[in-house]
Amino acid sequence: MMLNDRKLKILQAVIHSYITSAEPVGSRTIAKKYNLGVSSATIRNEMSDLEELGYLLQPHTSAGRIPSDKAYRLYVDNLMQIRKITEEERRKIKLSLLKEIREIEQVIQNAAKILSELTNCTSLAIAPQIKRSKLKRIQLIPIDEHKVLVVMVTDTGIVKNTVFRIENGVREEQLEKITNYLNSRLKGCSIEDISKNIDTEFVKDMYDLRDTIKDILPLINQSIDGMYEVDLFADGVTNIFNFPEYNDIARAKSFISFIENKESVVDMLLKSGFHDIEIIIGRENCYEEVSNCSLITATYSLNGKTIGKIGVIGPTRMDYSKVVSVVKSIAFDLNEILNYFIL
Structure with a gap:
């Protein structure tokens, strides 16, 4: 049922009053606070109709009424005027x-x-x-002989820092070489596709560092998994x-x-x-x-x-x-x- 103009104005007044006071609203309050040009008795009758239509609710402990979800939906869709921020x-x-x-x-x-x-x-x-974000760069930074910081930066500005331990140890020059290789292979790849691009070819291409590569690749995959959260x-x-x-x-x-x-x-x-x-x-x-x-x-x-x-x-x-x-x-x-x- 479409609400006539008077019912809409009364409903809007009830909503405004309740938002402001948090108190159930009665017809006398509406008549005093809002110049609607009708009597308190008329407002009371209209509010009763609005209650029957599901727009107003009457708490057990009060003679006043409060808006229902249906009323708020009508309000935000059709009646609300968005206030400009200062x-x-x-x-x-x-x-x-x-x-x-x-x-x-x-x-x-x-x-x-x-x-x-x-x-x-x-x-x-x-x-x-970030699944569809693309890798901008990856950096492997030595903290000490057995700890490596993996930094991954995406094109959406996300930075993931993870510290891993490598039991067999790794030297700084090895990490630099692996970092350069990883960036040449992975830069521009989507995050969800990086794991697919980390394959046995890595070990073949960097055979002299195969043992270190085998230690580091699982760590990179772990870092990627952490980015999905x-x-x-x-x-x-x-x-x-x-x-x-x-x-x-x-x-x-x-x-x-x-x-x-x-x-x-x-x-x-x-x-x-x-x-x-x-x-x-x-x-x-x-x-x-x-x-x-x-x-x-x-x-x-x-x-x-x-x-x-x-x-x-x-x-x-x-x-x-x-x-x-x-x-x-x-x-x-x-x-x-x-x-x-x-x-």
């Missing part, structure tokens, strides 16, 4: 993202931090999916306590436990899609632990490829207008900075 907020975003730009992970971590600060919600970000950044997890809905300690603990479960959070972020902006409300999320929350995410790209996601999660009563604006702004600046400094 110049001070924009400046803060830029300064934060420019703090550390040597490695892409640090840029993402900074973005998550500023996102939680500006929205007062918990921010989440997943670092680039998705990095998750979360910031402002305890911000959840700022919302009255989470004064219930058991409820807050359930939320925090979920956020600390990396596998579930990554799965949730990946399932939410890879659109420019995505809003998942309440029970639209498949995880029961966050069925009273909304997730707002945006993607970020490098060289035209979507490589990760960043966003916030918080109660369905969040200030969608502001949060969407901040998420969009950070994603935009993140894309700009990554493509300017990393490429």
Whole structure:
């Protein structure tokens, strides 16, 4: 059923009031706070209709009503006007993202931090999916006779540092020769194809170093395997306590436990899609632990490829207008900075 203009205005007023106060909203509150040109009795009747249509809920302990997930969905899709962020907020975003730009992970971590600060919600970000990233260079650096640092750098700015022990020992000049050979063979290969290119030909081509090569190749494969793990950044997890809905300690603990479960959070972020902006409300999320929350995410790209996601999660009563604006702004600046400094 399509809602008429009056019902839409009343529903929007209820949502605005509840987002601001966290208190169930009654018809008298709407009549006093919003100049809708109708009586409290008319508003009460319209709110009753909205409840029957599934847009409003009435908590058992209150005469007022609160928006349902259905109401929030209508609001963000059709009624919400995205609030512009302030110049001070924009400046803060830029300064934060420019703090550390040597490695892409640090840029993402900074973005998550500023996102939680500006929205007062918990921010989440997943670092680039790197299977299709290409190897820019590999470096084998001796630490001592038996320890080697393997440094792998991709074209998406990811740097993987791993220290390995070689029981038989290795000399610096040997590592330099192997490094040069590996770069000549592997540079430009996608990460997922490197293992396929590390074969017996390596041993044949560098027969004089065959014993060392046999020790080192498995270590490189281990380093590659470690790169496949998705990095998750979360910031402002305890911000959840700022919302009255989470004064219930058991409820807050359930939320925090979920956020600390990396596998579930990554799965949730990946399932939410890879659109420019995505809003998942309440029970639209498949995880029961966050069925009273909304997730707002945006993607970020490098060289035209979507490589990760960043966003916030918080109660369905969040200030969608502001949060969407901040998420969009950070994603935009993140894309700009990554493509300017990393490429």
